[in-house]
Amino acid sequence: MEDIAEFKRRNKCSRLVMIWAASTEIFLKQHAVHKTLATFEQAMRDNHKAIAPSMIYAYAALKSGVPFANGAPNLTVDIPALLQLANQNNLSICGKDFKTGQTLMKTIIAPGLKSRMLGLHGWYSTNILGNRDGEVLDDPDSFKTKEESKLSVLEYILQPEVYPQLYKDFSHVVRINYYPPRGDNKEGWDNIDIFGWLGYPMQIKIDFLCRDSILAAPIVLDLALFLDLAQRTGMKGVQEWLSFYFKSPQTAPGLYPEHDIFIQLMKLKNTLRHLRGEDLITHLGLEYYD
Ligand SMILES: NC(=O)c1ccc[n+]([C@@H]2O[C@H](COP(=O)([O-])OP(=O)(O)OC[C@H]3O[C@@H](n4cnc5c(N)ncnc54)[C@H](O)[C@@H]3O)[C@@H](O)[C@H]2O)c1
Numbered sequence: 001m002e003d004i005a006e007f008k009r010r011n012k013c014s015r016l017v018m019i020w021a022a023s024t025e026i027f028l029k030q031h032a033v034h035k036t037l038a039t040f041e042q043a044m045r046d047n048h049k050a051i052a053p054s055m056i057y058a059y060a061a062l063k064s065g066v067p068f069a070n071g072a073p074n075l076t077v078d079i080p081a082l083l084q085l086a087n088q089n090n091l092s093i094c095g096k097d098f099k100t101g102q103t104l105m106k107t108i109i110a111p112g113l114k115s116r117m118l119g120l121h122g123w124y125s126t127n128i129l130g131n132r133d134g135e136v137l138d139d140p141d142s143f144k145t146k147e148e149s150k151l152s153v154l155e156y157i158l159q160p161e162v163y164p165q166l167y168k169d170f171s172h173v174v175r176i177n178y179y180p181p182r183g184d185n186k187e188g189w190d191n192i193d194i195f196g197w198l199g200y201p202m203q204i205k206i207d208f209l210c211r212d213s214i215l216a217a218p219i220v221l222d223l224a225l226f227l228d229l230a231q232r233t234g235m236k237g238v239q240e241w242l243s244f245y246f247k248s249p250q251t252a253p254g255l256y257p258e259h260d261i262f263i264q265l266m267k268l269k270n271t272l273r274h275l276r277g278e279d280l281i282t283h284l285g286l287e288y289y290d
Contacts, residue, residue, distance in 0.1 A: 018061040025074040026141035040081035070095030073149035092230040094239040097247040100215035102188035107261040110157040121193040122171035130182035138178040149248040153259040241271035
């Protein structure tokens with residue numbers, strides 16, 4: 001907390017935001033010590049194994065009056081204790097895991113398939129990546145955190161419980177392979193087995209030759225501006241309208257995360273319009289025909 005105060009003073013800042021962009025941590029489930037601020041603080045004093053480093057950074061930010069966004073798939077602020085602290089101090093939080101490469105493509109393609117009621121037998125995704133993130137994700141415990149974040153998007157978008165004939169029991173596999181020669185130039189390869197009218201099978205292949213950091217950096221900049229805006233307009237707690245930027249959006253307890261990028265974008269735009277006091281976008285357009 002002293003570091004935060006010193007940073008603010010030295011750089012003559014009137015407001016700060018903190019965005020976590022450090023390595024993916026090993027997989028952690030919510031633990032009893034995460035339930036309340038009191039149990040969380042005691043666990044920090046006890047150096048409890050359920051307290052991850054990112055949680056300590058987030059705690060320091062929220063204690064210092066700084067809103068916090070989580071760019072990695074770790075739990076971090078997605079626990080009741082830190083949500084309680086954010087609400088108590090009127091601070092905004094959001095996360096998790098920047099949506100930049102393969103999952104971005106997934107949340108663009110899947111809503112389109114569903115809109116045309118094209119069925120899905122399976123979606124196989126693999127990545128080769130040679131930067132430090134790729135090296136960290138080669139560790140099975142860290143990959144487990146990432147895998148959880150990457151796997152859920154299709155289930156939520158395709159709603160197999162509503163469309164069992166099209167989307168029940170599709171196979172979804174995600175792999176990340178550390179391959180040093182590629183450095184930051186990630187290759188995200190997808191094979192999608194779909195079926196159309198009369199059950200006729202078809203395939204889609206995506207080969208996304210992307211640049212990991214070029215895709216992530218603008219998200220960090222947007223989030224810094226929008227988190228600060230949320231703070232200035234008095235929006236506290238989980239900022240679900242920023243789910244557009246995340247693979248695994250944090251929501252209010254009990255709500256399901258929206259993964260469809262087009263709905264996320266509409267939510268973002270409408271929230272900004274709402275903050276400016278403008279009419280919301282409905283796309284009805286009936287007034288043109290009055
Ligand atoms: N396209 C993307 O780049 C992208 C997309 C989604 C999510 N992410 C996530 O963002 C995070 C950063 O990705 P990256 O490619 O910049 O990784 P990176 O390995 O290049 O950088 C991570 C940095 O975190 C530092 N670090 C590790 N543990 C720390 C700790 N406990 N305290 C402080 N610093 C610590 C490391 O020293 C390193 O400098 C990862 O969790 C990654 O999964 C990145």
